[in-house]
Amino acid sequence: MSLRGLLFPKPGPFVARMAVLAGVLPVIGWIGGKVWLLDLFNHFQVQYAAVLTLCLMALLVLKSWRLVALVALFMAVPLVRIAPLFPAGRAEPQGTVMRFATFNVLTSNQRYDEALKWIRETDPDVIFLPEVDETWAGALAPLRDSHPYFIDYPVEGNFGFAFYSKLPIVSREIIPSGQLELPLLKVMLAGAGGNFCFLGAHPVPPTTEFWASERNVFLKRIAEETAEEIWPVVVAGDLNATRWSHAMKPLFKAGLIDSARGRGIGATWMAGNPLVAIPIDHLLYRGPRERPEAAACGERWVGPELGSDHRPVVAEIGW
Numbered sequence: 001m002s003l004r005g006l007l008f009p010k011p012g013p014f015v016a017r018m019a020v021l022a023g024v025l026p027v028i029g030w031i032g033g034k035v036w037l038l039d040l041f042n043h044f045q046v047q048y049a050a051v052l053t054l055c056l057m058a059l060l061v062l063k064s065w066r067l068v069a070l071v072a073l074f075m076a077v078p079l080v081r082i083a084p085l086f087p088a089g090r091a092e093p094q095g096t097v098m099r100f101a102t103f104n105v106l107t108s109n110q111r112y113d114e115a116l117k118w119i120r121e122t123d124p125d126v127i128f129l130p131e132v133d134e135t136w137a138g139a140l141a142p143l144r145d146s147h148p149y150f151i152d153y154p155v156e157g158n159f160g161f162a163f164y165s166k167l168p169i170v171s172r173e174i175i176p177s178g179q180l181e182l183p184l185l186k187v188m189l190a191g192a193g194g195n196f197c198f199l200g201a202h203p204v205p206p207t208t209e210f211w212a213s214e215r216n217v218f219l220k221r222i223a224e225e226t227a228e229e230i231w232p233v234v235v236a237g238d239l240n241a242t243r244w245s246h247a248m249k250p251l252f253k254a255g256l257i258d259s260a261r262g263r264g265i266g267a268t269w270m271a272g273n274p275l276v277a278i279p280i281d282h283l284l285y286r287g288p289r290e291r292p293e294a295a296a297c298g299e300r301w302v303g304p305e306l307g308s309d310h311r312p313v314v315a316e317i318g319w
Contacts, residue, residue, distance in 0.1 A: 012062055012067075015059055016064075022047075036212035049075065093318030107160075109306075125166045133155070134154045149167065150165065151169075170189060172187050178217040184200070184201055186198075202237050234284070266301070266302040270309060283300070
């Protein structure tokens, strides 16, 4: 191929190459997700669908009918995977509905007042805040007036947290997980409809094979704690995995439901950059073990930009 051909490729072949790339990567992730590096391809289903849609439109204009059929076939994988997030018939929560929130504040973020204002305006019953250090813990202390039940666990680095609740704490436990012994918060809370278990989590991001393994061990521990619990369960935090990641499978097998189902994509990390924006901050839930389907989510939304590379997530859950 000539230099001109490389710099200015013909529209048809260029679009075809883009479509093949965007079509093959989600298949590789789906099939090879047990391999940590291949599992990274699972996180970008929305981007794959967007690129394939643009390619399909271009090929329709070019009247490349065979390639149109191929791209339509490729689109099946990302569309099937994101379909549960689109609005459909859904059950409304029964009984007492509680508002839960989680927000990875980003340790280096200094917009303390904005975060505090947002929390007060949102007025969650329970909120879990990863990446809290001593400075953030001090900035969040005024929440104790409205949320008198709290746990501060500030540490150096990015794996401390703060927990604030309007509901009384019945019991609390910090469970070290994996070789890194990162803290998994397990709290039993007294809700109006009875006790329930709250798990606050922030595993490491899967940037190396070891860290991916540590994240997976952490998520499996959440699944184990959920499976053993007879009470309703709510899981909150930055899980460093999208719902499509192979690492999330144990959580769904344990009966946890993604509050994002039927409520849209809602990217929470790098939300301002559509090329890499993905939903890795979660609020998951399950009803009591004998009636897991009794729990349901009503309203659920992603909050504003507050100086962190993450956006807050809020969900109203009842059972």
